[in-house]
């Protein structure tokens with residue numbers, strides 16, 4: 464067994480290594496080697512994809528299969544996890560100073576009692592007279608970090624310590640309360656008539672290389688004594704995305720929510736997660752990727768900022784094993800991120816970047832939406848309407864939308880001010 468001190472030092476040191484890598488990465492467009500993207504509108508057998516029916520019946524399943532086999536791994540079939548049950552743990556009729564009703568619901572699997580389940584937190588706008596649309600997201604911190612209210616139980620799940628996140632000995636403390644409240648603009652969402660459902664990603668799997676051993680992936684694996692993941696088997700991003708779909712399951716049963724109007728949202732590694740959840744689960748009518756970067760919306764072949772080599776070394780557990788083989792070998796990968804964005808079609812996608820977030824390659828994020836457009840065209844859905852990346856704080860597009868926010872890698876009120884009308888428009892409200 465590894466000495467606990469060893470693990471704790473490794474975690475504390477990691478951010479320094481990451482910061483150094485961010486400084487020495489390539490940020491020069493001229494230094495990007497020439498690349499060719501895999502074809503979007505041609506099937507494995509070489510047949511051109513000419514209609515929305517061709518895309519849906521032929522090419523979409525192929526592209527989804529490629530992402531399963533080469534990037535995120537395959538999510539197990541429903542028979543593997545079995546029945547999903549929901550238990551309301553608490554209700555507060557006067558959350559957010561009386562602006563919301565807040566429910567905490569445990570989502571668990573009776574066939575797998577070793578897994579303690581997801582503690583989903585749902586904020587509903589107070590006084591809504593009909594079922595409301597809902598944002599569905601996954602958070603870096605426990606429920607207590609997301610809400611400014613202080614009456615919510617502290618998460619007991621494993622947590623990664625971070626700068627000012629109040630995590631001590633890998634557990635939440637009182638200091639964690641509200642640390643993510645700026646990222647989750649709950650009051651603004653309530654004001655606009657949207658519900659917001661969130662869950663802490665560590666409820667599904669602790670975010671560290673060996674976190675799967677304590678998470679759902681080990682519990683659902685065929686072999687309890689699993690020691691190594693095989694090519695094509697799911698990674699942590701797949702497991703976190705699975706959690707988003709189980710929240711969507713719950714929302715189909717929640718009378719206050721319109722289960723047909725769900726927007727999946729995530730930031731950074733959890734933006735990669737929302738893209739993958741949206742690709743697999745078409746109940747998400749809108750897919751929002753906030754600063755998702757490498758392994759998310761950014762084109763892997765651009766080799767700017769974070770690269771495949773860096774991400775698969777630092778976070779191998781996020782992806783299926785095969786993905787690491789594309790480190791310094793991106794050309795061999797049969798997909799790129801424009802194909803991940805295309806998997807959302809004809810549903811709506813919002814890709815957001817930040818101008819100081821060079822590590823995530825804002826231009827590469829923009830290009831993925833632009834290059835996915837031929838698939839949206841098959842459905843008559845409008846995209847950016849421009850081919851050059853717009854300036855700072857100038858959102859563009861319709862079904863495929865984009866903005867480059869001023870500032871750092873983060874989710875801010877500005878971002879939510881764009882996502883709310885986008886979701887409203889998407890859902891015809």
Ligand code: GTR
Pocket residue numbers: 481730731732733755756757769774
């Ligand atoms: C970074 C990682 C990025 C991004 C980010 C985050 O360390 O290199 O791919 O996902 O973490 O999730 O905040």
